[in-house]
Amino acid sequence: MTEGTLEIDGISKRYGAKVALDGVTFDVRAGELFGFVGSNGAGKTTTMRIALGVLAADGGEVRFGGEKITHEARTHIGYMPEERGLYPKMKVLEQLIYLAELHGLSANEAHRNAENWISRLGLADRRKDEVQKLSLGNQQRVQLAAALVHDPAVLVLDEPFSGLDPLAVDVMSGVLREKAATGVPVVFSSHQLDLVERLCDRVGIIRTGRMVAVGTVGELTSSARSKLVVTAPAARPGWAAGLPGVRVLEENGTTTVLDLDPGADDQAVLAAALATGPVTEFSRRRRSLTELFRDAVSDGAGSKEGEPR
Numbered sequence: 381m382t383e384g385t386l387e388i389d390g391i392s393k394r395y396g397a398k399v400a401l402d403g404v405t406f407d408v409r410a411g412e413l414f415g416f417v418g419s420n421g422a423g424k425t426t427t428m429r430i431a432l433g434v435l436a437a438d439g440g441e442v443r444f445g446g447e448k449i450t451h452e453a454r455t456h457i458g459y460m461p462e463e464r465g466l467y468p469k470m471k472v473l474e475q476l477i478y479l480a481e482l483h484g485l486s487a488n489e490a491h492r493n494a495e496n497w498i499s500r501l502g503l504a505d506r507r508k509d510e511v512q513k514l515s516l517g518n519q520q521r522v523q524l525a526a527a528l529v530h531d532p533a534v535l536v537l538d539e540p541f542s543g544l545d546p547l548a549v550d551v552m553s554g555v556l557r558e559k560a561a562t563g564v565p566v567v568f569s570s571h572q573l574d575l576v577e578r579l580c581d582r583v584g585i586i587r588t589g590r591m592v593a594v595g596t597v598g599e600l601t602s603s604a605r606s607k608l609v610v611t612a613p614a615a616r617p618g619w620a621a622g623l624p625g626v627r628v629l630e631e632n633g634t635t636t637v638l639d640l641d642p643g644a645d646d647q648a649v650l651a652a653a654l655a656t657g658p659v660t661e662f663s664r665r666r667r668s669l670t671e672l673f674r675d676a677v678s679d680g681a682g683s684k685e686g687e688p689r
């Protein structure tokens with residue numbers, strides 16, 4: 381495995397009789413931004429806590445750079461917990477310096493890094509304030525600074541975008557991209573799928589403790605069903621019926637909306653449409669990550685037959 385890849389390999393976890401994770405496997409490569417998505421209770425936080433080592437798995441292994449992750453290696457992970465973990469009465473600057481020193485940085489490095497992230501995250505005029513006096517969004521910026529202040533080799537962030545205003549979302553996105561660009565594997569969970577689709581190199585979808593899809597958004601959407609919209613003014617109703625891998629969803633005057641199986645030949649559809657006369661519109665629409673997600677996490681995962689889109 382490439383140096384710097386975080387590997388989650390066959391992780392299982394039970395809470396009493398409840399199976400929270402059942403063989404969860406994916407990797408987050410060096411320099412990659414990985415979006416970890418799934419419904420409430422699917423197992424994202426449990427997976428991240430196991431990767432960090434604050435929770436023990438019942439089975440499976442977490443590796444970094446090809447080696448089973450050790451307690452020492454875990455101190456090089458920057459973690460943003462979902463429940464957040466700051467000292468409410470400590471001042472922002474003081475707290476960040478303290479956390480950096482706790483991870484082994486010298487007083488000078490800790491001070492420099494803390495000031496650097498405070499200014500980068502727009503907290504300069506809050507640096508002497510107690511954390512508990514900040515707005516929730518600003519507390520979250522401090523929490524991100526806390527995950528970054530010791531120059532981590534891996535970033536694991538549990539819902540870092542929840543509750544942020546659009547400007548803070550931009551700041552957070554920029555910082556995560558920047559860290560990934562330096563070769564750090566970055567994994568974060570989120571329910572904001574449009575953001576994940578826009579930002580991430582790869583995405584993993586977890587459903588009740590099992591990974592149901594891992595890949596780039598392009599890979600996931602191209603292997604899924606897609607829709608084709610065809611306008612052929614001279615065509616008769618039913619012209620597309622019987623084409624292989626194709627189902628007619630709607631016929632609206634001269635426009636027909638088709639549902640295509642993954643791998644169905646859209647050029648054969650075009651040829652059939654042209655055989656009727658001129659074709660004035662021929663467009664393929666891939667599913668969005670949100671649509672894929674709905675399919676993947678709903679009962680009977682896969683396509684939803686007959687669903688108009």
Ligand SMILES: Nc1ncnc2c1ncn2[C@@H]1O[C@H](COP(=O)(O)OP(=O)(O)OP(=O)(O)O)[C@@H](O)[C@H]1O
Pocket residue numbers: 395398400418419420421422423424425426427462
């Ligand atoms: N300490 C615990 N004791 C018992 N069950 C737990 C515990 N922590 C989590 N669970 C259960 O394990 C499953 C996975 O929970 P987890 O918090 O990992 O999900 P999640 O994907 O992070 O959810 P969310 O999106 O709501 O944050 C859920 O069914 C949850 O109820």
